[in-house]
Amino acid sequence: MKRRLFIASSALAALAPVGARAQVADLNDAINKAGRQRMLSQRASKAYLALVQKVEPRSAQQVLDRSVALFERQLGELKAFAPTPTLRATYDGLDGAWRAFRTELADAAPGREAAARVVALDAAVLALAHQGTAQYEAASGRPVGRLVNIAGRQRMLSQRMAKCYLAAAMQIDPAGSTAEIAKARTEFLAALELLRNAPEATAQIRQELVLADAQWMFFNRGLQRLDGAGASPALMSDVFVSSENLLAIMDRVTGLYAEIKT
Structure with a gap:
């Protein structure tokens, strides 16, 4: 248990702003x-x-606080860097969707109804953030830009699967949440193979992907034990912690691809 929590704390630190x-x-x-x-x-x-x-x-509160702070800082950076009116318009739209989402996240007394609203609001933020990523990839026009996008999307999929697991445990659209986990699992595994076999993949990237494979096995084992409202606190904790560990690895992989300048 101590080892597991230590790894989770390291993952939190790795993604701190x-x-x-x-x-x-x-x-x-x-x-x-x-x-x-x-x-x-x-x-x-x-x-x-x-x-x-x-x-x-305790970890969940740190994750929430750091996620909000990092999102807001990067939103400002991406808006300032946007090289075209189309990109600036996307980030203006994202700013509005984020404000609504952030307001709901700030609820001092979170409950099931508020949680359902949070899940609904994150969809608009995700869609606009994805749109902005695709527009930046198009502006790059280089093959490595696509790999940065794909590697970066793995981070999102790790968190989406964990989120859907916790939503299903609360009976927030359990059928839809389970379907989303299955879809994300297929996409995640396909992207791992693509990243591993890309000509641009360095030895360091492949080494990190071996670590991702190992962490995925643990994470996926937790996901497969979803039983609706019957999910135990221990199982939910395992999914939460392993999703953080997988995220940290995929964030490193994305950074390594982003450093390739060819």
């Missing part, structure tokens, strides 16, 4: 950060659902 770049460096960095906004929409919802169900409450 402290010490990260204050501005967007180039288009690869823009794709990385834009894609991270997708993940943060799902991670914030996951943390909120965990708090409602008293799953890893």
Whole structure:
């Protein structure tokens, strides 16, 4: 248990905004950060659902606070860097969707009804964040930009699966949540193979993907034990912690692809 919590704490620290770049460096960095906004929409919802169900409450509060802070900082950076009116319009729209989502996340007394609203609102944030990522990839026009986008999307899928698990445990659209987990699982595994076999994949990237495979096995084992409202606190905790660990690995992979300048 101590080992598991230590790993989770390390994952939290890896994604904390402290010490990260204050501005967007180039288009690869823009794709990385834009894609991270997708993940943060799902991670914030996951943390909120965990708090409602008293799953890893201390870590969940840290995840929520850091996700909100990082999203807001990166939103400002991406808006300032946006090279076209189309991109600026996307981020203006994202700003509005984020404000509504953030307001719901700030509910001082989270409950099931509020949790359902949070899950509904994160969809608009995710859609616009994905749109911005695709637009930045198109502006790049380089094959590595696509790989940064794909690797970055893995981060979002890890958080989306965990969020849907916790939503199903609360009976928030359980059938839809279960279907989303199955869809995300298929997409995640296909993308792992693509990233592993890409000509641009370095030895370091492949090494990180081996770690992702191992963490995926643990995470997926938890996902497969979903039993609706019968999910135990221990199972929900395992899914929460393993999703953080998988996220940290995929964030490193995305950063490594973003550093490729060819």
